[in-house]
Amino acid sequence: MSGRYFDAPVIGLDLGGTKIAAALVGADGTVLARHTLATPATEGARAVLDALAAGARAVWAPGAAAIGVAAAGVIDPATGTVTSATDTIRGWAGTALAAGLATRTGLPVACDNDVRAAAATELAGLGEDGILIYAAVGTGVGGAVAAAGRVLHGAAGIAGHLGHLPSPEADGLPCTCGATGHLEAIAAGPAITAHYARLGGERADRLQTVAERAARGDPHATRAITLGARATGRALGGLANALGPHRVVVAGGVSRVGALYRDALCAAFTAELMPPLRALRPVPPHGGADAAVLGAAALTRTLPLHRPETTGVAP
Template identity: 45%
Template sequence: MTVTLGVDLGGTKIAAGLVTPGGVVTRQRSAPTPAAEGPEAILQTIVDLATSLTASAPGVVIAGCGIGAAGVIDPVSRTVQFATSSLPGWAGTRLGAEIERRLGMPVATVNDVHAHAIGEAVHGAGRGERTVLVIAAGTGIGGALVIDGVLQAGRHGAAGHYGHVPATEAAGLSCTCGGTGHLEVIASGPAILQAYLRRGGTEPGDTREIFARADAGDALAAEVIGVAATALGRSIGGSINSVDPDLVIVGGGLAAAGSRWWNTVESQARAEAMGLLAGCRIVPTSLGANSAIVGAASLINTAAPALPNTASLTP
């Protein structure tokens, strides 16, 4: 059997798996992201996970390693161009070249949300469709456009920052990117929490508690969730008008928050879409937590010369 290593590198966890050409994860390992220890520790953690996986599958042929990583990744140099403060020193890391040297196999790199989108478009809810728009709503708002299985990453590999488009509901609110009035500061999970507190709500444990309070009859909680879902839905509707996709896949932590959020997002997206496009399918993800691993792995051309699994990788 020929498989590919897929790696999902986030700010808190690194997950890796062996993925078949059909997008099935056969073995998986994970470890906390040693963000505070710097880029070298992160690179070594990837190598350690890869070593563990290959050792667990003797005789399996490894075609290469695909990595979906936090940050803006240059598509040619495979270097991290930009990263937030959650990964200190990560910007400037030669991710692709370093992992390729240490593993001794072909390595492809992409942003982690982009990997998530590729996984869903190629092997998940968008399988068989030509134009797939993926939106991830959770701690942030991101996504990607995938056409004929190919990610549309943009000139700098930074396409898909859907959280940084203007939103009327966010007018005057400062964004982490340095701008103001962006979708992410009204529609993300942390934004819902901040809006609830800003409007006088008592301190909840986290955003999930706000949803629980809304279900229990808290009118303020229901209102801030409604505003967030409306803003996101209207933005998705605008994107449908711009792209005319075969379908929109919505994932991320908020997508699992229940019908209150989902129904508002969907109805507002359809209300914003032009009449001809109002019937565009809007569906949840199907691969769950494995989507970025599967998407990253699919970056490797399994028709290329593969490497025998010797379970011995270059340190």
């Protein structure tokens, strides 16, 4: 089914652990409408599918041809299911994502991992042999790897899950996947906030609060943010040595907290690089805030569509 082209708008949905972003995207890639709502991450898969359907309805317009969903978790585009997931979204593993959403909306649905979908928008200009490493640091730590013009899915659809690389900075810390010592346990937004408290900082409800305190000179906040940044930079630098990328992109809400974070990540990344890569630097995504929803919409043109009339009941 690859290579299809809709001469009509499609809906792009970006599902993260905190929020759902929805957009109506024209055939030329223009965002025609936007809507954002909270992810009911603790309420189970049915509630999340209902919220996705609500987001789609909020931006729907007559003639909308399909829905593309860029979702957290390990996604199998061929079956439209969530094959594995952390507990960031309760009960998400095993969800029939495409079937559930097609049933709720009456539109055909294509789906993939959220970070892979966003990474696909970064491939222009890389060339036939270009290699891309894409990291998204937010509620969790996700990633994607692309080579020869396509984003890799790998065995079981798990390629690119950078947040579950071992990280010395996270030694002994529990990860959302159930293991310990993974990058996500020290580098994700909630992980940095939790580490700030472990260092002795006053209670903070979110990363932005920690960042504001760091800007005012709070040493615990500064240490927590720079440690998360260094852990991410070291992991990406090691991957760069292994893969020889032409571009390394760092996206996500954590990457936007300020120069303190960016400078620490870049310094740690550069320190890991072998000499032939010393000029390589992490860069922000080209697509800006719309990258995820644009990537989601593009899935409808490249991945299998799961149609309402052939899908089963929602989970």
